[in-house]
Amino acid sequence: MIKGYAGRILTVNLDTQEHHFEPLDEELARLYIGGKGYGVRLLYDLTEPGIDPLSPENPLIFATGPLNGSVAPQSNRFAVVCKSPLTGGIGNATCGGSFAYALKRAGIDVLIIRGAASAPYRLEIENDEVRLLPADDLWGEGTYATQKKLGKKFKHAVIGPAGENKVLYAGIVSDERIAGRTGVGAVMGSKNLKAVSVTGNHKLEMDDPEAFKAYTKTVRKLFKEHPVLGESMKRFGTGAIVNTTNGRNILPTRNFKYGHFDEAMSISGEHLEEHELVGVKSSCMHCPVTCGRDVEVEGVGRVKGPEYETLALLGSNLEISDLKHINEWNYLADDLGMDTISLGGTISFAMELQEKGAFDVGVKFGDPTGLSELIRNIGHRQGVGDDLADGSRRMSERFGGMEFAMHVKGLELSAYDPRGSYAQGVEYATTNRGGCHVQGASMYLESIGPLTINPRNLKLKADIPIVQQNLGCAINSMVLCIFSTYGMFPAAIHNMSPNSFTHRLLSRLMENMGPLFRGFMGIKGKPMLWWEKWLTHITGQKMSGGHLQEIGARIFNLERIYNLREGLTQEQDTLPSRILNEPIFSDTTTGHPLDQLLPRYYKLRGWDKNGVPTAKTLKGLQIRT
Amino acid sequence: MSITVQLTYDMAREVGSPTIQVSGAETVNDVLRLTRQRFSQDEESYANLTRVAALAVNGVLISYRRGKKTKVQDGDRVSFVKAAAGG
Numbered sequence: 009m010i011k012g013y014a015g016r017i018l019t020v021n022l023d024t025q026e027h028h029f030e031p032l033d034e035e036l037a038r039l040y041i042g043g044k045g046y047g048v049r050l051l052y053d054l055t056e057p058g059i060d061p062l063s064p065e066n067p068l069i070f071a072t073g074p075l076n077g078s079v080a081p082q083s084n085r086f087a088v089v090c091k092s093p094l095t096g097g098i099g100n101a102t103c104g105g106s107f108a109y110a111l112k113r114a115g116i117d118v119l120i121i122r123g124a125a126s127a128p129y130r131l132e133i134e135n136d137e138v139r140l141l142p143a144d145d146l147w148g149e150g151t152y153a154t155q156k157k158l159g160k161k162f163k164h165a166v167i168g169p170a171g172e173n174k175v176l177y178a179g180i181v182s183d184e185r186i187a188g189r190t191g192v193g194a195v196m197g198s199k200n201l202k203a204v205s206v207t208g209n210h211k212l213e214m215d216d217p218e219a220f221k222a223y224t225k226t227v228r229k230l231f232k233e234h235p236v237l238g239e240s241m242k243r244f245g246t247g248a249i250v251n252t253t254n255g256r257n258i259l260p261t262r263n264f265k266y267g268h269f270d271e272a273m274s275i276s277g278e279h280l281e282e283h284e285l286v287g288v289k290s291s292c293m294h295c296p297v298t299c300g301r302d303v304e305v306e307g308v309g310r311v312k313g314p315e316y317e318t319l320a321l322l323g324s325n326l327e328i329s330d331l332k333h334i335n336e337w338n339y340l341a342d343d344l345g346m347d348t349i350s351l352g353g354t355i356s357f358a359m360e361l362q363e364k365g366a367f368d369v370g371v372k373f374g375d376p377t378g379l380s381e382l383i384r385n386i387g388h389r390q391g392v393g394d395d396l397a398d399g400s401r402r403m404s405e406r407f408g409g410m411e412f413a414m415h416v417k418g419l420e421l422s423a424y425d426p427r428g429s430y431a432q433g434v435e436y437a438t439t440n441r442g443g444c445h446v447q448g449a450s451m452y453l454e455s456i457g458p459l460t461i462n463p464r465n466l467k468l469k470a471d472i473p474i475v476q477q478n479l480g481c482a483i484n485s486m487v488l489c490i491f492s493t494y495g496m497f498p499a500a501i502h503n504m505s506p507n508s509f510t511h512r513l514l515s516r517l518m519e520n521m522g523p524l525f526r527g528f529m530g531i532k533g534k535p536m537l538w539w540e541k542w543l544t545h546i547t548g549q550k551m552s553g554g555h556l557q558e559i560g561a562r563i564f565n566l567e568r569i570y571n572l573r574e575g576l577t578q579e580q581d582t583l584p585s586r587i588l589n590e591p592i593f594s595d596t597t598t599g600h601p602l603d604q605l606l607p608r609y610y611k612l613r614g615w616d617k618n619g620v621p622t623a624k625t626l627k628g629l630q631i632r633t
Numbered sequence: 634m635s636i637t638v639q640l641t642y643d644m645a646r647e648v649g650s651p652t653i654q655v656s657g658a659e660t661v662n663d664v665l666r667l668t669r670q671r672f673s674q675d676e677e678s679y680a681n682l683t684r685v686a687a688l689a690v691n692g693v694l695i696s697y698r699r700g701k702k703t704k705v706q707d708g709d710r711v712s713f714v715k716a717a718a719g720g
Contacts, residue, residue, distance in 0.1 A: 236718045246719025251642060255714030257692020267692060268710070273651040278642035299719065316719050422720070428692055446720050458716040462697045494718035502716065506687035512696045594691045 010037055011215040012074030012546035014115045020131060020138065022199055023064060023123030027138045032117050038549070039630060042073030042117060044100050045485035045563040047089030050120065051098070052566060057573050061093035061191070062174060062198040064124035070111065070165065070204065071119075073486040077112030077212040080224055080542050081231055082489035084108050084293040086165075086182075092190040093198075094176040094350070094399055095418040097571040097580075098440045099190035102484050103165070104292035105183035107206065110163035114208030125200040132162065133206040143202040147172060150343035151181040152311075154203060162205035168345030170387040171197035175397040177350035177420075181342065184290040184300070184312035188347035190419060190441050215548030223545060227538045228296055230495065235458075235502035237297050237495050245301040246316035247277025252456050253320070256463075257592060258428035260325040260421070262373055263356035264414050264584070267425045267592045271329035275319045277301075284331055286310055297491065303335045314338035314348070320423030321352025326359065327374040337383055344387030350399055351386065353420030355379070357400040357413050358392075367407045368392070411585035416443035417576065426583060426600050427592050429455040429463045433600040434609055435473040437581045440567035446490050448476035453518075457494075458502045459511070461519035464593070466601065468525055470608040475529045478560030485563060488539050496537065526612070530554045562629040565613075565621050569633055578619035581606060634658070636705055638668050639712040641686050647672055661688060662701040664711045686713040 009015040013032055020027040040046045047069040059065040068090045075083040086108035092099025111119065114133050121131075130143040146154050151168040158164050163182070170178035171193035178193030179186040187193075214220050231237040240248050250272050253259040257267035273279060280301055290300035290312035301313035314322070318338045319331075328334060341348045361367035369392055371378045385393030395403055400420055404413035414421045419442025426433025431450035439447045450472045454463035461468060483490055504511045521528070532554035535544045543551040571580075582588070588599045610617065614625030626633060638653045645651045648671055655667035665688075672679050688695045689712045695703045705711060 240717060241719060248715075249717040249719050252714055252717040255639060255689055255692070255712035256694075257689075270652075273642060273645060276642060449720060452718065456717050460694075460716075462694075464693070464697075491719065503685065505684055506694075506716070507696065507701075515696065593693065595693070 010034055010547050010549065011213050013037055013042070014077075014112055014117045014210060016116055017118040017120065018116050018133070018138065019120040019122060020140070021122045022125040022129065022140070022201065025140050029136075039559070040563060041482065041485035041559060043071050043087040043485040043487035044089060044102065045481060045559065046118060047071040047087055047100065048098060048563060048566050048570065050118065051089050051091065052570050054120070055091065058575070059091060061091040061096065061099070061195060064122070064199070066091045066195055066198070068121040068192070068195050068199060068201075069118060072108050072112050072117055074546050075486040075488055075539070075542055076108040078214070078220070078542070078546065079294050080488075081228060081294060081296050082292070082492045083486070084295065085487040085489055086111060087484055087487050088180055088187045088192040090192055090195045091574065092441065093174070093194045094191040095442050097417060097442070097574055097576045098567045099192055099195070100441055100484075101179065101187035101189045101192050102487055103180065103182050103187035104185040104295070104489060105163070106293040107163045107165045107182040108487065109293055110206045110208065112212060113210050114206050115210035116206075119204070121196075121199060121201060124198060128200050128202050130203040130205065131201065133204070133208070135208040135210065146202045151345050152343050155183070158203060158205055162207045164203050164205045166203040166345070167193045167196045168343055168387065170344040170346040172202075173387065173389045173397065174198055175346055175387060175389065176399050176402075177347040177354075178345050179347050181345050184342060185292065186342060186345070186347070188349065189444060193345050214546045216545045220542065220545035223538070223541055231296050233499065234495050235499050237491070241297050241299040241491065244277030244281050245299045245313070247280050247301070247314070247319050249316045249456055250276040250319055251278065253424060254324075256428055256455050258425040258455055260320055260423050260425055262327055263325060263360045263412060264421070264425060264586055267428055269324035269327070272324055274329045275323040275331055275334060277316070280313060280331060284313065284335065292489070295489070299491065305336050305339045308339055311339045312342065317423050318348040318352070321349050321356075325352055325356045325423070326379075328376055330376060333376040333379070336380060340380060340383045340387075344383070346387060349422055350420040351383065353414050354396050354400045354403065355382065357403060357409065358396055360412055361403070361407055361409050364409065366409060367403070369396070414584050414586065416583060417441070417580045419443045421584070424451045424455065425592065426587055430466070430469040430600060430605065431463070431472040433583055433587065433602060434470055434605050435477065437583050437602055437606065438473060438609060439477060440564065440571050447480045447484070448473055449480065449490060449493070450476045452494065458497050458504075459514055459518065461515060466604060467519050468521070470605045470612060471525050473609065474612055475526055475557065477564050478557045481560035481563035482556040483539065485559070486539060486543065492539060530557050558629070562631055565625065565629055566631055568621060569626070569631065572620060581619055634707040636664055636707075637710045638664060639710055641683075641713045641715055644672075644682055644713060647674070647682070658705055660701065661690065661695050661703045661705060661711060664705060665701065683713060686715050688712070689714050
């Protein structure tokens with residue numbers, strides 16, 4: 009077996025209550041690394057086309073990668089893959105905490121849950137021992153109470169009431185982190201599986217442990233001294249982005265009607281640090297960045313605070329500027345086990361529907377009254393919460409308002425308005441799981457990072473998403489935190505004045521790289537960046553940026569083929585009408601120019617004009633269909 | 634003619650408000666000069682306060698326009714914007 013892998017897949021069938029171990033497929037590990045990539049391959053192979061995502065036929069796949077189980081910073085993440093009940097296409101999400109480490113230490117690379125139990129159960133794994141136990145006493149409990157009751161001996165991945173009630177954007181929670189997107193928690197709930205608890209003492213074998221150890225020490229020092237990973241994110245968490253996106257006019261405000269919120273500063277990471285922060289206990293295992301922010305919620309105590317996405321989608325997007333309310337709603341969503349991005353996007357959609365007289369949700373923009381109750385009702389599918397639990401796309405099909413339902417493929421948009429970030433718009437439109445930012449994070453290179461290109465012309469706007477999506481696929485297959493990529497720009501770039509001649513020159517050079525941009529990224533040379541070196545030290549396989557671009561493209565195209573198989577078409581490669589047609593900048597009369605960028609994107613991807621990967625593309629990437 | 638200047642968090646702490654209003658500016662350069670007058674710090678401290686902040690007019694960085702010579706008009710918003718990361 010390649011080093012870095014436990015070498016085993018565990019399949020648990022909830023229909024029969026049987027389980028078995030089988031060897032990890034070494035060839036697939038070479039082609040797809042692990043994590044999301046390996047999970048997508050398994051999902052494609054294990055399922056018939058057209059299955060109901062909430063039926064027992066939909067497998068729920070927990071997958072780790074070769075970095076998991078090591079002490080590499082930011083590597084305590086696992087991927088969850090299944091067919092998404094929210095989009096009908098590929099479902100996947102990754103989650104931090106400590107579960108990934110424990111799963112790998114139990115000697116398991118991939119855990120496949122098949123079938124569905126007839127009553128609430130939980131799964132307990134301790135090395136080779138696998139136990140299915142009744143979980144009636146936990147059913148109905150929040151994710152905090154569930155994990156507390158399960159104790160500290162094991163590490164847990166659990167669902168809350170939202171998953172049990174099949175809220176279509178329910179997530180799976182581990183510690184205080186969540187595999188939030190695409191409704192993976194609803195799939196777990198459909199299986200009557202409340203929790204997976206795991207522990208073990210298998211040792212991770214590495215190809216060159218000494219080189220790994222020495223290099224990890226170097227990276228830890230680099231992170232510690234880095235302006236973003238060691239300073240900004242450490243102090244302010246991800247909430248530091250609020251003031252940046254607000255200044256760039258891309259902070260979602262009032263259901264993406266505007267890109268600027270006058271009161272943004274009061275929901276920023278800086279404000280949180282000064283007024284609300286009580287510690288950083290909630291960060292992921294072995295992570296020196298510690299971006300998690302603990303806050304105090306009245307009547308609850310110390311809990312994980314909101315991330316940028318939550319601050320924006322439950323803050324500015326609802327025109328709420330009181331951080332204490334957002335802290336509480338963030339806690340409620342975590343405890344119920346729901347994705348705050350889809351939650352916020354669906355609530356803002358319902359608020360706008362209400363303004364137009366098409367739906368009575370009982371809450372309004374700028375007013376926190378009734379929102380806590382609404383969030384609870386969504387998690388329990390009670391009252392109007394039952395409609396909101398289905399997400400904005402289904403609501404728009406029922407009640408109208410499709411032009412301002414802010415989703416792609418059914419997945420609500422993340423908190424970067426693409427009208428001021430064109431590459432991010434192409435990424436949203438084409439990302440296989442829908443309107444998501446962490447499958448590529450193109451906005452970092454055009455709107456929020458230390459060295460950005462002009463985000464509102466066509467240069468590189470079809471190229472950047474491809475490179476970033478490929479990298480994102482590889483990162484989510486190792487499995488590493490996407491935040492690791494934010495260390496790519498050295499301190500010298502961060503410390504340079506953005507108004508200086510040198511900075512502007514570098515920005516222009518980057519913008520005008522043209523085909524060189526992708527060519528440079530595709531070079532299969534020496535491992536340069538930390539994840540490339542870690543993979544090389546751990547697995548013994550040389551992994552440069554070019555190798556990872558190829559693997560990432562393979563994973564991305566396989567996801568695409570899966571989506572096409574499940575009935576998605578190029579028509580879903582689009583953006584909400586509001587984004588395409590309504591301007592938010594004073595110097596424009598329209599929205600995002602997607603129609604001018606998509607043909608080039610398809611061409612660069614090796615897809616035909618209908619967005620279908622050509623036979624040549626699939627063969628070149630060694631994708632078996 | 635009034636321009637809203639959106640400050641960074643650190644700048645806002647110094648003046649006790651997330652924004653200030655300036656009048657009589659025709660270019661970004663004028664806005665910067667008028668903004669500077671609201672801060673009591675010495676040059677070095679002020680430079681540190683604003684050093685890594687880009688400037689945007691209505692959300693568009695001035696480096697994509699005419700730099701500090703970019704014209705401003707009544708009702709515009711000039712923002713000091715720092716880079717960030719996360720998601």
